[in-house]
Every structure is written in C-alpha cells, then in structure tokens.
Amino acid sequence: MIDYKCFELHTHTINSDGQFTTEALCESARQYLYDAIAVTDHNTMSALEDITPELIKRTLPVIPGIEWTTFFGHLLVIGAEKYIDWRFALPENIDTYIAEIKAVNGIVGIAHPFNVGSPLCTGCYWDFKIHNWNNVDYIEVWSEPFPQERFKNNLAFNWWTKLLNRGYKLAAGSGRDWHGPDKEDVLTSATYLGLQDGIITGVTVKEALAKGRTFVTCGPVLHITLSNAFGTCGLGETAAAGECTLTIHLDESKRRSVWERFGLRTKFIQIVHNGTTVQKIPCDGVYTGTLSLNLSPGWVRVEGYGYYNYKGKYNIDDHKLLVFSSPIFIGMRGCNT
Ligand SMILES: [Zn+2]
Ligand SMILES: [Zn+2]
Known part of the structure; x- marks a missing residue:
C-alpha cells in the first residue's frame, strides 16, 4: 500500500551557509511536524557525520543529499551512493553529469530554476541545457516560504506545465531552502511523498520521487x-x-x-x-x-x-x-x- 508522508527536501546547515547545526535543523524540522527531511548542503555532505541513530531517534529520519551549486544552476541530488564531481559541468554537457548521478542511484531535482542570480546567490538561475529529460526526476516548483507570493515560483510552475505538455514525466517538489531559524512567522510548503507501506528509507523516498508520487502543499x-x-x-x-x-x-x-x-x-x-x-x-x-x-x-x-x-x-x-x-x-x- 502507498502511504503519503510529509517531507522538507531542501535544507542547509553550518556545513555550508546555513545557521543551523545539523542537530538544530533536525529539531526544528521535528517541531514543524515533517515526517522526514533531506539535508542538501551546498557541494558538501559533511552533515552526514552528525546524523547518528540517536539523533534520528530523538528527532526524525534524514535522507542524505547535496545541492550542486554551480555558476549555471543548482541541482538537488538525493540519495546518490557515490560523490560525483560536478566542477566541470557546463550548460552543454550537463546531461553527462546527470547520467552519472543516475548511475549511482541518485535522484535529480532542479532547484529554484527562476531564482535571480546575484553576488549572494551565484548561479541560482537555471542556465543548463537539458536534452535528456528522462534523467530528471522532479522540479522544485515552489521555493522558500509563502511560495505563492513569489513571482519566480509562478514562472517555475508554468515551466513545469510546459515540460509536461512536451511529454516529459516530471514530478513536482517544493523546497523551503531552509537556512536557519525563521526571523518572522512564515507559511511554508511541504512535499508529500507516496512511500511503499509508508516506510521512510532512502530506497522508498527515491522510489517515490522517481515514480512521481508527490504532491506539494501549504496545508x-x-x-x-x-x-x-x-x-x-x-x-x-x-x-x-x-x-x-x-x-x-x-x-x-x-x-x-x-x-x-x-x-x-x-x-x-x-x-x-x-x-x-x-x-x-x-x-x-x-x-x-x-x-x-x-x-x-x-x-x-x-x-x-x-x-x-x-x-x-x-x-x-x-x-x-x-x-x-x-x-x-x-x-x-x-x-x-
Ligand atoms: Zn540553491
Ligand atoms: Zn539551497
């Protein structure tokens, strides 16, 4: 039986530019009543060293991930079994890199495709040219709190719809792009994933994303x-x-x-x-x-x-x-x- 569980799929810790320790992130996520999270620091998986069975027991399950943070776009990679060197990925050759992620059983999600790039957010905007969409699992259609109030998310929603009309089987995801404690009270979205028997493991989470068993919601x-x-x-x-x-x-x-x-x-x-x-x-x-x-x-x-x-x-x-x-x-x- 497929049972839907509530996830936050885009988070950062002090291992990259977040303000949370891994423990503080997990504790905050537990308070937000997520069933599990993915940790997706920029270009590092160092947070995994902090994720002990004891921390998971006290807070919630954590799925390993990474956010490829490049000059040409950000890519969420979830559950890859091996680190893939992203440093030479270019707009023309990104398909090759994505194929390498798929070869080590990683899930591929395009992060905040319409974020405006700036000195603070280098390469946030998606400039990579994908030819083989079959290797992309989902698009982060909604990014950051109050997603409906952000014009970039309308653009992402319309882009996803256009890609579906072109025949590509792409799931929708959302990501709070959670970097630290909230400075004000915010409404945030979550991604629900349809898991086999509702069991949360790297395998069931990846299966749900790959098969498109997702919905995105603010409530x-x-x-x-x-x-x-x-x-x-x-x-x-x-x-x-x-x-x-x-x-x-x-x-x-x-x-x-x-x-x-x-x-x-x-x-x-x-x-x-x-x-x-x-x-x-x-x-x-x-x-x-x-x-x-x-x-x-x-x-x-x-x-x-x-x-x-x-x-x-x-x-x-x-x-x-x-x-x-x-x-x-x-x-x-x-x-x-
Ligand atoms: Zn990003
Ligand atoms: Zn991020």
Missing part, C-alpha cells in the same frame, strides 16, 4: 486515483486514454498547528488536463468526490485554491494555489501501463 492533503476499465492508477502512473473516473479526496486535517494560524482555507478544486482546466469544483476545506472524465493522451493533475493571511492582508476573494499534485499520465487507448 491541505490530496489523495487522487484514476479508475477505468483496466484498473486504478495513482500519481505518477499511466492510465489508458478514454472514459475514466477521477476520485479526489482533499482535507485540512494534517499538521494543522503549523498553518492554521494563517487562516488558510481551500475553496475550490481544479482539474487540469494537458494544461487546460477541465473542471472547477467548489469546496470548503474538505472534498470527497468522483468525476467522470474522457481524457486524451497526456496528463492530468489536481490543484486546490483558497485564501490565507499574508502579512496582515486577508482577502477571501483572492484565491491562491494552496496544493497541487504531480500528474497521473494518460497513455494511448487500450490498457494502463
């Missing part, structure tokens, strides 16, 4: 399945084109203490098929229902919109994206694959 949780004459598919799977039933469950029961002070409320759900909204369903913080759809080859995802309090501004007519799923892919007619 609500989403569960989606698509059924047709050939069976039932979940996120990341491929269903046959044609008549189907999409089952959606959304609720706001999880990790409420982390976000409820922002007055967040989901007010409608949108079904997006190949980049176009095909259904819009009103709800009020909870929805369970089924929809009959006739889908052509491509993909379908579910998005939840609503409102929340941002810096004292609270407009219940201003609906913002609160949660979105990775796609269920739609193949040719005939059978689910």
Whole structure:
C-alpha cells in the first residue's frame, strides 16, 4: 500500500551557509511536524557525520543529499551512493553529469530554476541545457516560504506545465531552502511523498520521487486515483486514454498547528488536463468526490485554491494555489501501463 508522508527536501546547515547545526535543523524540522527531511548542503555532505541513530531517534529520519551549486544552476541530488564531481559541468554537457548521478542511484531535482542570480546567490538561475529529460526526476516548483507570493515560483510552475505538455514525466517538489531559524512567522510548503507501506528509507523516498508520487502543499492533503476499465492508477502512473473516473479526496486535517494560524482555507478544486482546466469544483476545506472524465493522451493533475493571511492582508476573494499534485499520465487507448 502507498502511504503519503510529509517531507522538507531542501535544507542547509553550518556545513555550508546555513545557521543551523545539523542537530538544530533536525529539531526544528521535528517541531514543524515533517515526517522526514533531506539535508542538501551546498557541494558538501559533511552533515552526514552528525546524523547518528540517536539523533534520528530523538528527532526524525534524514535522507542524505547535496545541492550542486554551480555558476549555471543548482541541482538537488538525493540519495546518490557515490560523490560525483560536478566542477566541470557546463550548460552543454550537463546531461553527462546527470547520467552519472543516475548511475549511482541518485535522484535529480532542479532547484529554484527562476531564482535571480546575484553576488549572494551565484548561479541560482537555471542556465543548463537539458536534452535528456528522462534523467530528471522532479522540479522544485515552489521555493522558500509563502511560495505563492513569489513571482519566480509562478514562472517555475508554468515551466513545469510546459515540460509536461512536451511529454516529459516530471514530478513536482517544493523546497523551503531552509537556512536557519525563521526571523518572522512564515507559511511554508511541504512535499508529500507516496512511500511503499509508508516506510521512510532512502530506497522508498527515491522510489517515490522517481515514480512521481508527490504532491506539494501549504496545508491541505490530496489523495487522487484514476479508475477505468483496466484498473486504478495513482500519481505518477499511466492510465489508458478514454472514459475514466477521477476520485479526489482533499482535507485540512494534517499538521494543522503549523498553518492554521494563517487562516488558510481551500475553496475550490481544479482539474487540469494537458494544461487546460477541465473542471472547477467548489469546496470548503474538505472534498470527497468522483468525476467522470474522457481524457486524451497526456496528463492530468489536481490543484486546490483558497485564501490565507499574508502579512496582515486577508482577502477571501483572492484565491491562491494552496496544493497541487504531480500528474497521473494518460497513455494511448487500450490498457494502463
Ligand atoms: Zn540553491
Ligand atoms: Zn539551497
């Protein structure tokens, strides 16, 4: 059985430019009610020396990662079994480096692709030219707290959608890019990963990201399945084109203490098929229902919109994206694959 768990996939410690010790990061993550985190320091995995069984027992599971931090972009590498030298990666040859990461069973995620580069954030903007998208597992669509308020995240969301329309099977992720204790009260996103039997290990986490079993949220949780004459598919799977039933469950029961002070409320759900909204369903913080759809080859995802309090501004007519799923892919007619 697939069970979804809550992750923060992009964090830093004093081993690179973070303010957290590894222990302080793990303790803060536990207080934020994440089920686990990935540690992704810039170009180093030194934090792993701090991650003892005792620390994990006291706080939460930690998945090893690294953020390749280059002049041409930042790449999140999760669970690679060997260090790959990134120093000579160039826009023209990045496919070769990504293939090397895949060869040592690492997960590849593009970090904050539209961050503006600056002397403080060298190479944050994604300038690498990828030809083989099959080796990229996910895009960090949302970056930093209050992700909906950041224009760069709109650009990343649209880019991800365009890549899906071009036929690439890319999951969505989010990353707080957590560097230290919060200076102000912030609403942050999380990435839920669909893990085999809900068990958190490097293997199950990598499998969920590789297979696209993810959804990104600032609060609500989403569960989606698509059924047709050939069976039932979940996120990341491929269903046959044609008549189907999409089952959606959304609720706001999880990790409420982390976000409820922002007055967040989901007010409608949108079904997006190949980049176009095909259904819009009103709800009020909870929805369970089924929809009959006739889908052509491509993909379908579910998005939840609503409102929340941002810096004292609270407009219940201003609906913002609160949660979105990775796609269920739609193949040719005939059978689910
Ligand atoms: Zn970065
Ligand atoms: Zn970072």
